[in-house]
Amino acid sequence: MALVKSEELPVRLEQDVVVARQAVRRLAVELKFSLVDQTKMVTAASELARNTVVYGGGGTMRCEVLIDGGKSGLRMTFEDQGPGIPDMTLAMKDGWTSGSGLGMGLSGAKRLVNDFDIVSEVGKGTRVTITRWK
């Protein structure tokens, strides 16, 4: 698997979520993702970026373009040094929120992509990695 391109953006404020979405859309278009796949990836990124801002207290988003065999893919990593998630099973459950959301962000993002990986440690932070292949 080869890494073709890598960019990192700050995700600290509500406005950064908009910028993050635009970056993902641009890369998805560059990779010639279908309109549906573009929309799915942008929406997943929007969910995770907002969680980074709202719950993680801000962090970063890294976008990577990958080539594996004949396939190309877009991988995104959202990382924060926030409070972490104490109960992962609960957080991944449809409809569960500790705030005032719909509680569909994490589980929904997982359904929108091919690979989903989340690592979180209480008091240390959270890292979510998603990949969508073409």
Next chain:
Amino acid sequence: MLHALIMRVHTAIQLIQSRVSLAKSSARVTREQTCRKSRIAEILKAHQDDLAAEWVKNLQATGTGKDSRISESQLREQTKEFLVLLSEAAAAGGDVHSQAWNATVDFLEDVSRSRVQQGFTSEETARFIFSFKQPLFARLRAELAKDHEAFAEETWAATELLDKMGLITIAAFQKTREDLINRQQQEMLELSTPVVKMWDGILALPMIGTLDSARTQIVMESLLQRIVDTGAELAIIDITGVPTVDTLVAQHLLKTVTAIRLMGADCIISGVRPQIAQTIVHLGVDLQGVTTKANLADALSLALKKLGFAVTRTKAAN
């Protein structure tokens, strides 16, 4: 440029601090310093015209003078007026925050504001003050050639003074820009809430752009208000112009729909393109029986039908 300036001010502050401690440790130095009155004011006054001419020349060399956004006569006027104010204030002495400096500070702030309106950058704006350093220092050197210590003292005082003036210019520039952005944001908020009457009893709200919380709140309130005012029975929320529908947008939409229903009216969401529909399904958001349509035309046609209207064509198209 700004960064370099901040660093310079920083070093200036450190220098002042070390001077203060030096002064404290040596009574002789303290006495000497209090005896000498700054000669900047008198030099400014005596050479106003020459200084103004050299300053304008400098401004022109750095590009500001050749700029079509500002005329040479304007530049001459501004430099001259500033020099008059500066020499008066310097003669009165005191800190730049004191009364005597008010007119000078006001003038600089005015200049900054006009630069913003003319579309200058902060760097170009700050150059107004900083390009005065060279002529002033040259003049100090000429006047105080024989007294090295006085020359060093006055140069330092002049640097401090012009740095402060520069900071005032930049602060005013920044403030004006911020005010401008705030105003534009407010204007956008208003612009983005055009509730349109489509038919008797049918309102439409075309949403465009990012639905952040502040905007959605205003949009929602204005729609609900219009429903009350007009007694509309049906509202169409069109999201054709909304690029991404994530859980937050969905939540805002659901809240709005619930409120509309509580008021006894009905709601259709239009502009739900195929890719958006698929994404919403995968996201797992339940739109709770909200009627959705791919485009505004379909939504209007459904709305008319619901209210008992029929659209017929009386003549064939040619």
